[in-house]
Amino acid sequence: MKYLDFKKLPETQFKRYTGISWSTFDLIVEYMKKQIPMKGRPTKLGIEDQVLLCLSYWREYRTLFHVATSYGVSEPTASRIVRHVEDCLIQSRLFNLPKELPDGEGIDWNVVIVDATEIPIQRPKKTQKKSYSGKKKAHTFKVQMIIHYKTRKILSLCGCHGAMHDFELFKRNLNHIPVGAFLLTDKGYQGIYKLYPNSLFPLKAKKRCKLNPELKIYNREINKRRIGIEHVFGRLKTFKILVGRYRNRGKRLGLRFNLIAGIYNRELSEK
Numbered sequence: 001m002k003y004l005d006f007k008k009l010p011e012t013q014f015k016r017y018t019g020i021s022w023s024t025f026d027l028i029v030e031y032m033k034k035q036i037p038m039k040g041r042p043t044k045l046g047i048e049d050q051v052l053l054c055l056s057y058w059r060e061y062r063t064l065f066h067v068a069t070s071y072g073v074s075e076p077t078a079s080r081i082v083r084h085v086e087d088c089l090i091q092s093r094l095f096n097l098p099k100e101l102p103d104g105e106g107i108d109w110n111v112v113i114v115d116a117t118e119i120p121i122q123r124p125k126k127t128q129k130k131s132y133s134g135k136k137k138a139h140t141f142k143v144q145m146i147i148h149y150k151t152r153k154i155l156s157l158c159g160c161h162g163a164m165h166d167f168e169l170f171k172r173n174l175n176h177i178p179v180g181a182f183l184l185t186d187k188g189y190q191g192i193y194k195l196y197p198n199s200l201f202p203l204k205a206k207k208r209c210k211l212n213p214e215l216k217i218y219n220r221e222i223n224k225r226r227i228g229i230e231h232v233f234g235r236l237k238t239f240k241i242l243v244g245r246y247r248n249r250g251k252r253l254g255l256r257f258n259l260i261a262g263i264y265n266r267e268l269s270e271k
Contacts, residue, residue, distance in 0.1 A: 002071060003048035018055040019238050021267055025051065031092045032085070044073055045081065053078060054085040058260065061240040063247075086252075086259060095262025099156050101178045102148060111149035112181045113229040114189070116166045118142050119253065120245040133162035141246065141253055144169050145261075146176060147229050149184065153268060154232065154261045159254040171195060184226045236260055 032047045068078035118140035131139040140162030146155045156176040166188040183199035192199050202219040205211045237243045
C-alpha cells in the first residue's frame, strides 16, 4: 500500500508530502495501534495507511472521492477513516495546547502575541449574516491565536463566526490569556489598553494627520516583534484544509485547527 512506498522517503520529502516529521508520524501510529478493536472485520487499510490518508486529506484538501480513489477505498470509508483518526488524536491528548506560559527567565518569557485569521467557508443555509466578514467580503470562520513570543509555541485558540470583530472576540475570551502575560497585538485591537493595561499595540494615524517619525519607529518596533505570529499562521496553513474554502461542517473546523496546532507545537519542541 501507500506506506510501503513512502517508507523509503527521507525526512524532508516525507514532510513535504504529509506536513509532519517521521517521529510525529510514528508516535501517532503507535497510539493508533493500541486502539484497534478486538472484534469485528479487519480493515482494508493498515494503521499506517489510515494515518497517511488523514494527513493527505489535511495537507492537500482534495475531495474525499479523490483521496478514496488514491487509497483504493470507497468515499464513505475514507470519511470514516479521517474522523476515526481525528477522534483518536483527540482522545490521546498528545497534542493538547499548554495554555500556560512556559518556564524560563528574562523579560521575553512573559510576552505573548495575539492575532486572528479567517478561513473561507461555504455560504451557510441559515444565519448567513453571522458568518459574513466585511473585511474578506466572504463567509468565513475566525480563529484567534495566542503564541509565546520567545518559543513561538501556540498557547490557546478560540473561534467564532466571521462577522465578529477581532477585538470583540478577544473580549469574550479573556480567560484564555495566560496569567501574568504581556500582550502584543496589531492595530485591530484599538482600546485594548483600557481592558488589559499590560499590553502594547501600534498606533493609528488620525484622519488627515500623519504620524510623527518617532511614532513610526515605535510602530515598527512593535511590528518587528509581532510578525512572529504571522509566520506561525503560515506554518499551519501548509495544511490546505485551513486555507481553501472549507467544504465540511463547521463544527469540525475548530477541532481540526486545534489538532494541527498541537502537532505544530510538538514538532517545534523536537527541534
